[in-house]
Amino acid sequence: MSGNDFSSAWALRYGSAEGAPSGEADAVTLHLLAHRTVRSFLDAPLPQGALERAIAAAQSASSSSNLQPWSVIAVQDRERKARLSKLAGDQAHIRTAPLLLVWIVDLARLARIAERAGAPSGALAYLDSFGVGLVDAALAAQNAVVSFEAEGLGIVYIGALRNEAEEVAKELGLPPRAAVAFGLTVGVPDPAVTTHVKPRLPQAQILHHERYDATGEEEAVARYDTLFAAFQRQQGLPERSWTSTILQRIASAQSLNGRERLRDVLIRAGFGLE
Numbered sequence: 710m711s712g713n714d715f716s717s718a719w720a721l722r723y724g725s726a727e728g729a730p731s732g733e734a735d736a737v738t739l740h741l742l743a744h745r746t747v748r749s750f751l752d753a754p755l756p757q758g759a760l761e762r763a764i765a766a767a768q769s770a771s772s773s774s775n776l777q778p779w780s781v782i783a784v785q786d787r788e789r790k791a792r793l794s795k796l797a798g799d800q801a802h803i804r805t806a807p808l809l810l811v812w813i814v815d816l817a818r819l820a821r822i823a824e825r826a827g828a829p830s831g832a833l834a835y836l837d838s839f840g841v842g843l844v845d846a847a848l849a850a851q852n853a854v855v856s857f858e859a860e861g862l863g864i865v866y867i868g869a870l871r872n873e874a875e876e877v878a879k880e881l882g883l884p885p886r887a888a889v890a891f892g893l894t895v896g897v898p899d900p901a902v903t904t905h906v907k908p909r910l911p912q913a914q915i916l917h918h919e920r921y922d923a924t925g926e927e928e929a930v931a932r933y934d935t936l937f938a939a940f941q942r943q944q945g946l947p948e949r950s951w952t953s954t955i956l957q958r959i960a961s962a963q964s965l966n967g968r969e970r971l972r973d974v975l976i977r978a979g980f981g982l983e
């Protein structure tokens with residue numbers, strides 16, 4: 710691969726080749742820079758073994774103290790996917806993709822192991838243990854995403870599976886101390902629908918050296934707003950800035966679509982969150 714391939718990938722990611730480092734990039738990094746969410750799928754099964762390869766990749770992610778405090782539920786039954794879609798804002802891609810993976814913060818397995826050993830498991834009652842489960846589930850899921858995408862498959866993460874987390878838990882038979890983190894739909898992308906790389910904030914706003922530094926943020930966000938609006942136009946989506954989009958998303962509890970109740974839901978599910 711040439712440095713030129715990398716500067717093109719950088720330009721798609723940031724809207725300009727400006728700031729791209731010189732030198733060669735490896736194939737994995739180039740693959741990562743080309744990520745885009747795919748929401749239109751063919752009515753076709755996944756290649757044989759794709760799920761198991763991706764989960765092996767997921768289990769290869771680092772794990773805090775190697776606790777492995779997560780599980781993943783593969784849902785392929787059309788009716789179950791339809792019910793879960795309803796619980797997650799009626800998102801069509803949950804129904805049309807052949808596979809929905811539901812990533813679970815799973816402290817239940819650790820609790821069972823402690824119980825069988827007749828040993829205490831008081832640390833599980835703390836917020837940090839939930840955080841460790843959530844972080845590990847996310848790291849694992851992203852490894853699976855990289856594997857699926859390397860096979861030419863498309864994915865959508867589904868945060869909306871937390872909207873009605875208790876109903877989702879019932880549908881999936883989750884025990885106490887197991888909670889849905891997020892979903893991931895996986896399928897064969899519909900070639901008739903072109904997807905594009907969605908540009909990100911300039912790297913200088915994200916990468917801080919030595920100490921936190923928000924210098925230049927206002928101008929950088931204004932430039933990004935213009936770039937984002939152009940992306941929306943290219944996609945045939947409502948032409949709006951990134952700022953207006955995120956302001957709507959963070960405005961109030963209502964924008965959380967039920968997730969504002971998550972703390973209570975988790976406590977009822979047996980997570981201490983101390």
Ligand SMILES: Cc1cc2nc3c(=O)[nH]c(=O)nc-3n(C[C@H](O)[C@H](O)[C@H](O)COP(=O)(O)O)c2cc1C
Pocket residue numbers: 744745746747748800865866867868869870891906907
């Ligand atoms: C944890 C998480 C939850 C998400 N939830 C949803 C969702 O419920 N529905 C959806 O269509 N996209 C969802 N997304 C996809 C984001 O909207 C998408 O990643 C973002 O707009 C950036 O676009 P890109 O992935 O194409 O770069 C989610 C992404 C993440 C990481």
